[in-house]
Amino acid sequence: MERKGNLMTYRPDIKVFDATIRDGGLVNNFFFTDEFVKALYLANLRAGVDYMEMGYLADTDIFKVDDFGDWKFCKEENLRRIVGTNETDMKLSVMADVGRCNIRRDLLPKEESVIDMVRVATYINTMPAAIDMIEYAHELGYETTCNIMAISKANTPDIEEALALLAESHVDAVYIVDSYGSLFPEQIQSLTKMYLNAMEPAGKSVGIHAHNNQQMAFANTVEACSMGASFLDATVGSMGRGAGNCAMELLLGFLKNPRYNLTPVLAFYQDYILKLREEGLKWGYDIQYLLTGKMNLHPSSAIAFTKEDRTDYANFYHQLFDLDP
Amino acid sequence: MERKGNLMTYRPDIKVFDATIRDGGLVNNFFFTDEFVKALYLANLRAGVDYMEMGYLADTDIFKVDDFGDWKFCKEENLRRIVGTNETDMKLSVMADVGRCNIRRDLLPKEESVIDMVRVATYINTMPAAIDMIEYAHELGYETTCNIMAISKANTPDIEEALALLAESHVDAVYIVDSYGSLFPEQIQSLTKMYLNAMEPAGKSVGIHAHNNQQMAFANTVEACSMGASFLDATVGSMGRGAGNCAMELLLGFLKNPRYNLTPVLAFYQDYILKLREEGLKWGYDIQYLLTGKMNLHPSSAIAFTKEDRTDYANFYHQLFDLDP
Numbered sequence: 001m002e003r004k005g006n007l008m009t010y011r012p013d014i015k016v017f018d019a020t021i022r023d024g025g026l027v028n029n030f031f032f033t034d035e036f037v038k039a040l041y042l043a044n045l046r047a048g049v050d051y052m053e054m055g056y057l058a059d060t061d062i063f064k065v066d067d068f069g070d071w072k073f074c075k076e077e078n079l080r081r082i083v084g085t086n087e088t089d090m091k092l093s094v095m096a097d098v099g100r101c102n103i104r105r106d107l108l109p110k111e112e113s114v115i116d117m118v119r120v121a122t123y124i125n126t127m128p129a130a131i132d133m134i135e136y137a138h139e140l141g142y143e144t145t146c147n148i149m150a151i152s153k154a155n156t157p158d159i160e161e162a163l164a165l166l167a168e169s170h171v172d173a174v175y176i177v178d179s180y181g182s183l184f185p186e187q188i189q190s191l192t193k194m195y196l197n198a199m200e201p202a203g204k205s206v207g208i209h210a211h212n213n214q215q216m217a218f219a220n221t222v223e224a225c226s227m228g229a230s231f232l233d234a235t236v237g238s239m240g241r242g243a244g245n246c247a248m249e250l251l252l253g254f255l256k257n258p259r260y261n262l263t264p265v266l267a268f269y270q271d272y273i274l275k276l277r278e279e280g281l282k283w284g285y286d287i288q289y290l291l292t293g294k295m296n297l298h299p300s301s302a303i304a305f306t307k308e309d310r311t312d313y314a315n316f317y318h319q320l321f322d323l324d325p
Numbered sequence: 326m327e328r329k330g331n332l333m334t335y336r337p338d339i340k341v342f343d344a345t346i347r348d349g350g351l352v353n354n355f356f357f358t359d360e361f362v363k364a365l366y367l368a369n370l371r372a373g374v375d376y377m378e379m380g381y382l383a384d385t386d387i388f389k390v391d392d393f394g395d396w397k398f399c400k401e402e403n404l405r406r407i408v409g410t411n412e413t414d415m416k417l418s419v420m421a422d423v424g425r426c427n428i429r430r431d432l433l434p435k436e437e438s439v440i441d442m443v444r445v446a447t448y449i450n451t452m453p454a455a456i457d458m459i460e461y462a463h464e465l466g467y468e469t470t471c472n473i474m475a476i477s478k479a480n481t482p483d484i485e486e487a488l489a490l491l492a493e494s495h496v497d498a499v500y501i502v503d504s505y506g507s508l509f510p511e512q513i514q515s516l517t518k519m520y521l522n523a524m525e526p527a528g529k530s531v532g533i534h535a536h537n538n539q540q541m542a543f544a545n546t547v548e549a550c551s552m553g554a555s556f557l558d559a560t561v562g563s564m565g566r567g568a569g570n571c572a573m574e575l576l577l578g579f580l581k582n583p584r585y586n587l588t589p590v591l592a593f594y595q596d597y598i599l600k601l602r603e604e605g606l607k608w609g610y611d612i613q614y615l616l617t618g619k620m621n622l623h624p625s626s627a628i629a630f631t632k633e634d635r636t637d638y639a640n641f642y643h644q645l646f647d648l649d650p
Contacts, residue, residue, distance in 0.1 A: 003511070007509060007511060007512070184332060184547060184579075185510060185544060185547070185548065186328070186332060186551065187332070212540075214543065214575055214578070214579075215537075215540050215542075215543045215544070215572070215575060216543070216544055217540075218539065218540045218541070218544075219510060219540070219541055219543075219544030222509060222510070223510065226511065247540070247615075249612060249615060250539055250540060250615060253539070253615060253616075253619040254509075254539075254619075262642065263639050263642060263643070266612065266638040266639040266642055267638075267639040269612060269638060270636050270637060270638050270639065274636055287574060287591065287594065290572075290574060290575060290578060291578075294578040294579075311595050311599055312595060313591040313592075313594060313595050314588050314591040314592040314595065317587065317588060317591055318588075
């Protein structure tokens, strides 16, 4: 399989997907001010971003409403407080985690909602539950994606089986999700080929959601893109869990489609993202995340290391050897 | 041309090259303490690093000695203060910039020096001067490399001609140097193929020295490596000019040769590199460097932006449009 497109031109199938509120919300429990979310919405519009994820559709029976900001739950009235009826070219999405939401209760019919797309996040072993949610959201009128998380832990035959199931579903796109920031571009290349081989014949797209543990989030996104992935996730300032994500400013700086404009994202970064850092929020590449990424481990221990302001990296490295790889 | 090796095995031709003092010296004018340099030397030894660059061989007629630390000039007695006679497996190098050193005066015959390798840094238009220096250093008994800087600005036919000249010289290795942090892995792949096609038949190796303006330093190093480059430059904590380099801790975490050991580098990072940051030295990926990298510009304006503690990234971006690209 050849690369699709080249470094001089652009592919119109590419969709830039802003996940700042959703993945960044994992850093601050979704306590973004309305001013922040509104400014990001406007920056994304001006930047030509194709999709903006507003947050999770979490189940209030599982998560205490007071412990989180509104974007953990994405109630329709809260969305409309920011976007009105979103009479724009930019589509809006929410993420629904398998086992952590109740979409049969919480998801409105498409015509009653400003949401355009439901992204179902799942581990590979809960694929039937994910497909059930996808089909329900599809019936309600939404675009859907399946985001198969922690793919660096999955076994190739299992991935192939999951993709075969998805090819027969109504899902619109399937994501490669490198939750642990563990994968290298060569591996992303193989995975993208595998996903495309399964999805393209069914008329479905492939997406990439990368983490930056080994400073590979942007490189892996570029690699997946060049192999034919169309949905490219990014967050402003890489804001996201642990080592964060592919930076929107890197991605928009790279893409050649004149639709995209870097300046509004730079302005948002300097006016809003810097403030979050000054207030003490921490995310982004650091040695502890490199180590969990390298060892293909969930970043939770590195997040705890960060919260404790530890800098004994060598010691932490040896502690990781005791965790189940 | 196929990839050489794979992600599971290792290639014995790989040489890990520590450039922390040399490229990092551009951040602090080479004012490293002896304790720092000695600790790095010991860490590199324990880590299995193959080459350590001690600094530049700058001309004291051009640069005022008092303005710089010892590692700008690498006088033999200063080197020996740190490494004694270096009775180890690790080789030592110095960098000689075309037009900024006087190697006929300053370079001792190999048998009188602890230096093993002279790396000649040149722009592509001063290749004859570089080859003259390479031949002289070779005659004195040194290993040599030619580091062709700012390769993202060079024209392909010029590169081919330069490589043809080098193939006929006594140089041991030729480096791809992405001084502006401007290149993407696809471009590094093409360049590595071009370099190898010219150098391999002459029995010479290829190296990669990357900068991190677009968070591609490690990805580009991995890409060059997988295509067959053997000399891989890195610096601890990415310490180097502007956005810095490929991080040694990422590179050693990636390489599979049991010769390499990450722990001493992590210990050096926590004990010495963090201190430099606390003292106020600044380097590494940031938006201003992304912008000069994306626009294929020398990082000088981004370095000035950093020194002035500016954060008006959008404004800076538009100022860059007025610079000659």
